[in-house]
Amino acid sequence: MGTLWRKKKKGRTLPQWKIKRECLDLILECSKSNYPNEFGGLLRVDALSKNTIIEVVILPGTISGESHAIFKLHMLPIDFSMVGTVHSHPSPSARPSKADLGFFNKYGRIHIIVASPFNDTSWKAYDYSGEEIEIAIV
Numbered sequence: 001m002g003t004l005w006r007k008k009k010k011g012r013t014l015p016q017w018k019i020k021r022e023c024l025d026l027i028l029e030c031s032k033s034n035y036p037n038e039f040g041g042l043l044r045v046d047a048l049s050k051n052t053i054i055e056v057v058i059l060p061g062t063i064s065g066e067s068h069a070i071f072k073l074h075m076l077p078i079d080f081s082m083v084g085t086v087h088s089h090p091s092p093s094a095r096p097s098k099a100d101l102g103f104f105n106k107y108g109r110i111h112i113i114v115a116s117p118f119n120d121t122s123w124k125a126y127d128y129s130g131e132e133i134e135i136a137i138v
């Protein structure tokens, strides 16, 4: 009995994040086309496995190159298929800014930052605490 319970608990604490190739391509494309402005959106997972990012929902009016605080909390939907956010940096650094970290802590479980030149090797994913995490492309 005890073993069974432990197994179940362990599986729940290790989310294996995945992202669909076409979804990542769209993110890179949007980042490129909004440059030198920032692009921002929400990440939606599939209803079944809940760990595969299948869609990016682009938020209107989130782009503001100066302040960098591109997400307005009151605009974000309460929808549990939305697991986190994505935004682009016009610079070559995919490191979260102070404002990013404050935001990550408040909303969502996974956050992608795409840096210039917006290709497969210029993006990174973070958890709510700003710790870098791996996402498999599927």
Ligand SMILES: [Zn+2]
Pocket (backbone or CB within 6 Å): 068, 087, 088, 089, 096, 097, 100, 113
């Ligand atoms: Zn940022």
